[in-house]
Amino acid sequence: MRQTRKGILGKVATCMLALACVAALGLGTFALSGCSSGEGGSNASSGETRTFTDDLGREVELPVNLERICPSGHTAQQVLLTIAPDKMVGLSQSLNDDQLKIFGEKFKDYPVFGAVLGAKDDFNREAVAAAKPQVIIDTGEVKKDTKESLDALQEQLGIPVVFVEAYLDDYGAAYKTLGELLGMEERGNELSEYCTRVYSKVEDTMKTIPESQRVNMAYLLGENGLNAIAKTSVQGQIIDMVANNVVVVEDASGKGTGNEISLEQIAVWNPDLIIFQKGSIYNTVGDDPAWQGISAIANDNYYEVPNSPWCWMNNPPTVNQLMGMQWLPRLLYPGAFDDSIEDVTKEYYKTMYNYELTDAELSNLLADALPKQK
Numbered sequence: 001m002r003q004t005r006k007g008i009l010g011k012v013a014t015c016m017l018a019l020a021c022v023a024a025l026g027l028g029t030f031a032l033s034g035c036s037s038g039e040g041g042s043n044a045s046s047g048e049t050r051t052f053t054d055d056l057g058r059e060v061e062l063p064v065n066l067e068r069i070c071p072s073g074h075t076a077q078q079v080l081l082t083i084a085p086d087k088m089v090g091l092s093q094s095l096n097d098d099q100l101k102i103f104g105e106k107f108k109d110y111p112v113f114g115a116v117l118g119a120k121d122d123f124n125r126e127a128v129a130a131a132k133p134q135v136i137i138d139t140g141e142v143k144k145d146t147k148e149s150l151d152a153l154q155e156q157l158g159i160p161v162v163f164v165e166a167y168l169d170d171y172g173a174a175y176k177t178l179g180e181l182l183g184m185e186e187r188g189n190e191l192s193e194y195c196t197r198v199y200s201k202v203e204d205t206m207k208t209i210p211e212s213q214r215v216n217m218a219y220l221l222g223e224n225g226l227n228a229i230a231k232t233s234v235q236g237q238i239i240d241m242v243a244n245n246v247v248v249v250e251d252a253s254g255k256g257t258g259n260e261i262s263l264e265q266i267a268v269w270n271p272d273l274i275i276f277q278k279g280s281i282y283n284t285v286g287d288d289p290a291w292q293g294i295s296a297i298a299n300d301n302y303y304e305v306p307n308s309p310w311c312w313m314n315n316p317p318t319v320n321q322l323m324g325m326q327w328l329p330r331l332l333y334p335g336a337f338d339d340s341i342e343d344v345t346k347e348y349y350k351t352m353y354n355y356e357l358t359d360a361e362l363s364n365l366l367a368d369a370l371p372k373q374k
Contacts, residue, residue, distance in 0.1 A: 073115030256315035
């Protein structure tokens with residue numbers, strides 16, 4: 001439960017005296033910002049405070065009005081850019097030209113903090129403290145050490161840290177929580193309703209397509225096309241939802257680079273359709289004799305995953321997957337849907353990023369992601 005509580009204006013002689021005064025007034029129990037041991041921007045607030053219980057069950061004391069927020073890493077950055085870009089005081093990683101076009105040139109000059117969790121901890125704590133965020137927000141899946149890591153970060157910086165659970169099948173709940181946290185209920189509800197609607201549409205449509213009729217496919221990446229996203233990997237959730245991922249390995253990697261495989265193994269799997277990640281061999285594989293024995297290549301049934309503003313399929317697996325989740329099944333089963341890839345792409349960019357794609361931008365974005373014209 002989230003509870004708003006009145007903070008203490010000004011300083012008091014001692015915390016015990018302040019608490020006694022509160023009790024005498026019958027206002028109940030609440031945290032006093034002046035009694036906090038932290039020195040971060042949020043704890044310096046002399047206004048109203050509230051207790052927010054995050055998705056790890058951690059009770060975090062926050063200012064009522066949050067205007068300065070910081071992402072904990074790359075997944076949080078992508079999520080926060082969709083709901084509260086104007087509240088962000090910095091980025092976990094810099095934006096490229098395509099991303100700046102969507103989110104605004106102002107982000108070109110924002111400080112870059114790095115990420116506190118993930119493959120490496122390169123979070124620049126001094127830069128974060130200098131930016132004076134009122135809260136650091138982490139989003140994504142719960143891992144065994146998430147709570148301990150975020151507690152340690154909060155104690156180290158004296159800045160509140162909040163975790164919001166976010167999964168492909170329930171971004172609706174994540175955005176409702178973020179809307180409440182940030183005092184942006186209207187925007188949070190808009191995004192929540194959109195995420196729930198588009199996920200349900202794909203889920204319901206896939207129930208009408210038997211497993212035996214689902215496309216045998218592979219998702220390949222790497223400079224030689226010899227890395228693959230395996231079945232059951234967190235990076236391959238979309239494929240497992242809408243197709244038969246032929247990449248079955250003993251130990252499915254959860255990394256964005258996938259599992260290393262051989263061309264001989266791909267030939268054994270012989271997928272009917274292949275999608276390549278941007279930067280792999282999409283542009284050259286059609287002319288490579290070594291690949292011609294594979295059904296997807298021989299039949300020109302291979303595509304490149306759009307990569308703007310981020311990869312639609314994964315890497316990282318966060319809110320960007322909502323676009324891949326709509327693109328891929330419409331590519332595989334166009335007759336099963338009453339709308340087109342172009343329709344859902346425009347809606348996604350408008351709803352999630354407040355960005356109106358021009359026809360030229362849409363055409364360029366989908367140039368290698370649609371069936372080839374014969």
